[in-house]
Amino acid sequence: MLQRRPALGPSMLDDVAIRVRQNVGIVTAVLLFCVLYVLYNLAHPKGFSSAVLVQNGDEIFALAMLAMAQTVPVLASGLDLSVGAVMTMVGCFASYLLTGTAGGTPLHLDLFGLHLFLGTFPGDISGILLGIVVCLAIGALAGFVNGCVVVYGRIQPIIATLATGAVYIGIALFLRPTPGGKIDEDLNWALTNSLGDFAATVHIFDDGAAGWFAPVAWIPVPFVLLVLIALLVWVPFRRSVLGRAVYAVGSAEGAAYMSGLPVDRAKIAAFTLAGFFAGCGGLFLAIQTSSGNADIPQAGAYTLNSIASVVIGGTSLLGGTGSAIGSIFGAMILRVISFFFRIFDIAPLLQPLFEGLILLAAVSIGALGVLRVRNTLELFR
Amino acid sequence: MSDAVLTQEAFLELSGISKRYAGVRALEGVDFACERGKIHAVLGENGAGKSTLIKIIAGVVQPDSGRMRLAGRDVSFATPSAANAARVVCIFQELSLMPDLSVADNISIASPPRRFGLIDARAQRRRAEELLAEIGCEDVNPLMRVRDLPLSRRQIVEIAKALGKKPQLLILDEATSALTSADVEKVYAMLARLKSEGVAILYISHRMHEVEALADRASVFRNGRHIETFDRGRRSTAEIVQLMIGRDIAAQYPAKPARTSVKPMLALDNLSWEGRLDRISLRVGAGEIVGLGGLDGQGQKSLLLALFGVLRGISGRVTVEDREVRPGSPAAAKSAGIALVPEDRKTEGLMLPMSIADNLVVASLDAISTGPLVDRAKESEAVQRAIARLQIKIGAPGDAVSTLSGGNQQKVVLAKWLMTEPRIILLNDPTRGIDVGTKQELYRLMRELADQGAAILFYSTDYDELIGCCDRVAIMYDGRIVRELEGSELTETNIIASALNIDAAAPAGTGAVHA
Numbered sequence: 001m002l003q004r005r006p007a008l009g010p011s012m013l014d015d016v017a018i019r020v021r022q023n024v025g026i027v028t029a030v031l032l033f034c035v036l037y038v039l040y041n042l043a044h045p046k047g048f049s050s051a052v053l054v055q056n057g058d059e060i061f062a063l064a065m066l067a068m069a070q071t072v073p074v075l076a077s078g079l080d081l082s083v084g085a086v087m088t089m090v091g092c093f094a095s096y097l098l099t100g101t102a103g104g105t106p107l108h109l110d111l112f113g114l115h116l117f118l119g120t121f122p123g124d125i126s127g128i129l130l131g132i133v134v135c136l137a138i139g140a141l142a143g144f145v146n147g148c149v150v151v152y153g154r155i156q157p158i159i160a161t162l163a164t165g166a167v168y169i170g171i172a173l174f175l176r177p178t179p180g181g182k183i184d185e186d187l188n189w190a191l192t193n194s195l196g197d198f199a200a201t202v203h204i205f206d207d208g209a210a211g212w213f214a215p216v217a218w219i220p221v222p223f224v225l226l227v228l229i230a231l232l233v234w235v236p237f238r239r240s241v242l243g244r245a246v247y248a249v250g251s252a253e254g255a256a257y258m259s260g261l262p263v264d265r266a267k268i269a270a271f272t273l274a275g276f277f278a279g280c281g282g283l284f285l286a287i288q289t290s291s292g293n294a295d296i297p298q299a300g301a302y303t304l305n306s307i308a309s310v311v312i313g314g315t316s317l318l319g320g321t322g323s324a325i326g327s328i329f330g331a332m333i334l335r336v337i338s339f340f341f342r343i344f345d346i347a348p349l350l351q352p353l354f355e356g357l358i359l360l361a362a363v364s365i366g367a368l369g370v371l372r373v374r375n376t377l378e379l380f381r
Numbered sequence: 382m383s384d385a386v387l388t389q390e391a392f393l394e395l396s397g398i399s400k401r402y403a404g405v406r407a408l409e410g411v412d413f414a415c416e417r418g419k420i421h422a423v424l425g426e427n428g429a430g431k432s433t434l435i436k437i438i439a440g441v442v443q444p445d446s447g448r449m450r451l452a453g454r455d456v457s458f459a460t461p462s463a464a465n466a467a468r469v470v471c472i473f474q475e476l477s478l479m480p481d482l483s484v485a486d487n488i489s490i491a492s493p494p495r496r497f498g499l500i501d502a503r504a505q506r507r508r509a510e511e512l513l514a515e516i517g518c519e520d521v522n523p524l525m526r527v528r529d530l531p532l533s534r535r536q537i538v539e540i541a542k543a544l545g546k547k548p549q550l551l552i553l554d555e556a557t558s559a560l561t562s563a564d565v566e567k568v569y570a571m572l573a574r575l576k577s578e579g580v581a582i583l584y585i586s587h588r589m590h591e592v593e594a595l596a597d598r599a600s601v602f603r604n605g606r607h608i609e610t611f612d613r614g615r616r617s618t619a620e621i622v623q624l625m626i627g628r629d630i631a632a633q634y635p636a637k638p639a640r641t642s643v644k645p646m647l648a649l650d651n652l653s654w655e656g657r658l659d660r661i662s663l664r665v666g667a668g669e670i671v672g673l674g675g676l677d678g679q680g681q682k683s684l685l686l687a688l689f690g691v692l693r694g695i696s697g698r699v700t701v702e703d704r705e706v707r708p709g710s711p712a713a714a715k716s717a718g719i720a721l722v723p724e725d726r727k728t729e730g731l732m733l734p735m736s737i738a739d740n741l742v743v744a745s746l747d748a749i750s751t752g753p754l755v756d757r758a759k760e761s762e763a764v765q766r767a768i769a770r771l772q773i774k775i776g777a778p779g780d781a782v783s784t785l786s787g788g789n790q791q792k793v794v795l796a797k798w799l800m801t802e803p804r805i806i807l808l809n810d811p812t813r814g815i816d817v818g819t820k821q822e823l824y825r826l827m828r829e830l831a832d833q834g835a836a837i838l839f840y841s842t843d844y845d846e847l848i849g850c851c852d853r854v855a856i857m858y859d860g861r862i863v864r865e866l867e868g869s870e871l872t873e874t875n876i877i878a879s880a881l882n883i884d885a886a887a888p889a890g891t892g893a894v895h896a
Binding site for chain 1: 441460461462465473477478479480481482486490491493495498499500502522524525526542654655683686691692693694710729
């Protein structure tokens with residue numbers, strides 16, 4: 001009745017060839033990053049050391065999160081211009097909730113001349129964990145609001161998130177008119193260094209001195225967090241029905257609707273997940289800088305760089321194809337470029353110029369296939 | 382279950398169904414029924430109400446009034462998924478596939494197999510393989526993106542997707558129009574099997590020979606009304622056509638003029654491209670309609686695209702009126718006097734959201750402009766002329782072209798190109814999905830254009846059409862022209878034999894050839 005295809009042999013090679021061809025953008029980004037990063041370490045006086053890795057991990061993490069955040073709405077063919085604002089807002093919240101002050105942090109609200117005392121947020125370890133959860137929930141909530149405005153307000157994502165982004169920045173400014181606040185020192189130390197430092201801070205694995213732990217103790221914590229978030233959040237999402245629906249909506253919304261997919265829920269989920277990822281970025285940035293700062297130019301720069309990362313990572317801005325994993329590599333490529341400025345002592349003002357050129361080059365490489373097209377009609381499909 | 386019971390109990394029963402769109406009547410008091418284990422053809426011109434009927438059955442639109450019963454129970458479907466849940470499945474003419482997802486993803490999109498709450502990619506792939514095997518198309522790799530498949534393969538995926546929903550009532554809306562002949566046979570076989578399993582099948586097609594070959598029963602619609610339902614063989618083709626268009630038609634195809642020696646307008650010598658066109662030499666004379674025949678995907682479409690400047694890397698010679706041309710783009714082809722009615726009118730032929738007038742003049746803006754500005758007076762005059770010449774049925778020229786029926790849209794495409802006064806007209810399956818009445822108008826128009834001196838190269842997947850319209854038919858096989866047929870050689874048997882590149886002396890009979 002049914003002819004089984006052989007388990008090995010040409011058909012399996014076909015499968016591999018098909019998968020490579022379909023992911024050529026991501027493969028290119030990974031290879032480009034590897035080349036750049038090896039070059040960087042070769043040129044760096046302390047190259048290939050844990051210290052350099054840790055420093056790079058700290059610098060990469062927030063942008064990598066924002067790149068993941070941007071990927072999800074882009075897959076559903078909508079841009080999210082509020083990811084930088086969500087990041088900034090969550091960071092400002094974190095600077096109140098993660099202080100770790102003994103006896104707790106009193107929270108006040110000054111609004112329209114009213115002075116309200118909201119209560120005391122606990123400062124012990126459970127308080128810090130609760131604070132992290134609250135911060136991430138705020139990020140996800142901001143994304144959820146974006147999704148609802150897009151879906152129920154029937155407003156184009158780019159306009160909707162431009163507006164909500166301004167609102168989120170406004171909230172951030174209200175919380176932190178000037179940079180300030182503080183983050184628990186142990187939390188800062190544990191999350192922005194190597195696994196060994198983490199273990200020593202939270203007193204596990206014999207304070208990180210356990211023999212079996214030594215081979216992994218050099219790995220930077222941000223790197224581990226990145227892998228964990230990718231594996232525990234992104235990969236299951238991509239394989240869920242909702243994740244599939246996000247790709248389907250970005251590919252052909254009408255066909256997705258006619259196939260009975262939950263189009264509205266998929267869009268809301270896409271923006272909510274974007275908010276969650278952006279919240280992760282904001283949380284980390286606050287922990288890393290030990291303060292909250294409603295920095296408007298920084299929010300804008302992060303948003304634009306997140307879009308650039310998505311493109312460099314091989315995701316189509318038209319939606320439907322690509323992956324958040326590619327975007328992580330896109331973000332890392334952008335960051336590595338800036339590292340080069342430090343070691344080669346190039347005028348930092350030239351950095352945007354070079355970043356722009358690299359972005360152009362990356363996009364051009366992705367578009368090289370155009371030269372091979374023999375049927376020019378295919379260029380328009 | 383005995384036949385008597387089956388015939389008494391209709392599986393799907395509609396009574397008094399009416400539907401209006403913005404005051405325009407689409408269906409009026411329609412009573413209709415179909416049974417399990419029967420293939421029921423629904424016939425009618427475009428605008429007769431067929432698509433509204435199936436949209437109501439499939440849950441895409443809701444009727445204004447009337448009742449729908451499925452297996453003896455009152456039903457109304459608010460969405461396509463509600464219809465699917467009742468195992469009423471429709472294969473729409475407009476493809477419902479997501480181009481960036483894989484074949485396997487698309488087939489299982491509505492209810493993918495899951496493990497631990499997540500999509501089980503392996504099970505999903507197996508399912509795709511099984512469903513494709515059921516249609517006999519194991520050659521489609523389920524990992525491929527739909528975007529990378531040719532149109533005919535996408536249609537197969539669409540059918541597999543519908544099969545995966547285990548339909549009790551399957552509706553096919555022009556579902557074979559994009560298929561290759563070989564695949565059509567496979568789909569026929571699949572339909573026969575579903576029928577024997579007791580599935581009720583509604584079949585909508587403009588291809589009369591398909592209806593004759595498949596349908597146990599047919600219903601004719603006209604102007605939103607159900608005209609007549611009859612069993613197979615009770616009505617002749619001529620009678621059916623008459624029921625559909627409600628008026629007598631003298632002959633389906635305009636008479637061909639006597640063949641005289643013609644001067645070649647378009648001459649191709651050893652045209653090759655990327656291994657898909659292989660040393661093609663062909664002459665098309667002024668006043669001639671030359672058909673391109675053969676199985677689908679043998680290079681006919683590539684040949685038309687090559688002549689229109691769309692393909693890069695062509696070798697060989699193309700001469701128009703003894704002058705060599707080598708168009709590098711459609712714009713260059715246009716100035717060489719070449720026009721192409723493309724394969725897909727919705728994406729390549731028209732800018733759907735733009736107005737009818739804008740679409741009509743878009744290829745001939747130079748002619749109606751003074752300097753950089755479009756001359757509004759000239760424009761509206763040109764538009765009026767075109768609408769009158771092709772008898773396009775429109776509301777107002779400012780309406781979006783997407784509001785027109787398929788046949789009238791195709792007329793807009795053709796009218797657009799006639800405004801450029803082309804010497805050479807390339808037609809890529811222009812009658813696909815178009816109603817009988819408009820088809821005949823197009824045939825007449827083609828002959829008229831030829832009589833005025835144009836050279837026409839006409840690709841069609843419908844053999845009847847090639848025989849009826851063309852002075853000569855070039856049959857392509859594997860990128861080559863294997864045979865040219867003209868005059869009395871121009872028969873269905875010869876076309877099919879040449880299309881399969883077998884000896885014409887082989888036993889005739891369309892069914893046997895494909896077996």
